[in-house]
Amino acid sequence: MKAGAVEIGEAKNSTPTYGVNKGISILDFVLRLLAFAGALGSAIAMGTTNETLPFFSQLIRFRAEYDDLPSLTFFVAANAVVSRYLILSLSLSIFHIVRSRAQKSRILLVFFDTAMLALLTGSASAAAAIVYLAHKGNAKAKWFAICQQFNSFCQRISGSLIGSFVGMALLILIIMLCGVALSRR
Template sequence: MSTSQEAATVVLDIGAAGKAPATTSVAAPAPAPAAPASSQPRKSPGTFFFRRKDHGSRCVALLDFLLRIAAFGPTLAAAIATGTSDETLSVFTQFFQFRARFDDFPAFLFFMVANAITAGYLVLSLPFSAAVVLRPQTTGLRLLLLVCDLIMVALLAAAASAAAAMVDLAHNGNLRANWVAICMQFHGFCQRTSGSVVGSFISVLILMLLVIFGAFAIRKR
């Protein structure tokens, strides 16, 4: 019994040894298709923010340029109107005349010179303002324009205030000092000087806006 079992075991071992071990071939997974290369360069997350920042600075610079052109008109008109304020009033005869001229009043003379200087400055500042529009990242030009604008605001505001006091005196007079109102006789002179003062104060307001915008643009930098 044991001999037959051993013989059967030997036969099974020989049969198993004669057969080649079965090999299973596993197919390698196909490589994933490569992602198509992007033709446009990848943008960094902060690119959009900086572009928006430069766009806003350029808009402020363009507004600065337009305000300088707007301030030039009233300032030049005030200087011309004041410089040509001259009226002669004949009383009884042509040999007895009264004359009102701007250079007879130091306040009006200062007013005319200040407006002429401011108008010249506004023209000279236009190329610098245009350069800031083209290159909004330049801080040096903005700072230079801001300092000069502050000086012009102080000069023009002082001159306009002095001229406004003289216009009020010409219209209303001063009873305590026995100064009569000359505008009752010199209508043309008072109209020209009054209009010049109004135009000059408009220019002062525009220059103040230029100072505010300039300071805001520098602060953003």
């Protein structure tokens, strides 16, 4: 008689865990979509950024492009890699919605999510240093701020950084959610 009571109690305890893990999996899917949008938007915004200013005449022009600076090129490539990863990881996220008790695939996602977070953090940090120099310059090194002349260029690269930092924050939330789902098992 007691064995039957224990089984019923266990069934009741596993149902809320199943529902919570399913909710975590759905939230994981939505956050992955948002992080994908942030990373892809940042890559596109930075990759299409350029501005040309005439100097004294139409024959002499100054041009600013993202690929003039290796840090910004790395930023575009890293955001493209992270966005590809995030779109591919959606299939595992859907799998977790269907089978919310899966553990090994969640551990795999945590591993790759952490690697993508490191890549995104490194590229955004390198780009942020360049954006800071573009806005403020460096008097000691005699580097002039270019944002007074190339205003549109600076606005776009700054906006691109914001999207990447949002993607980083979402990846941190995704990793934390995976940890919660794994700990609930």
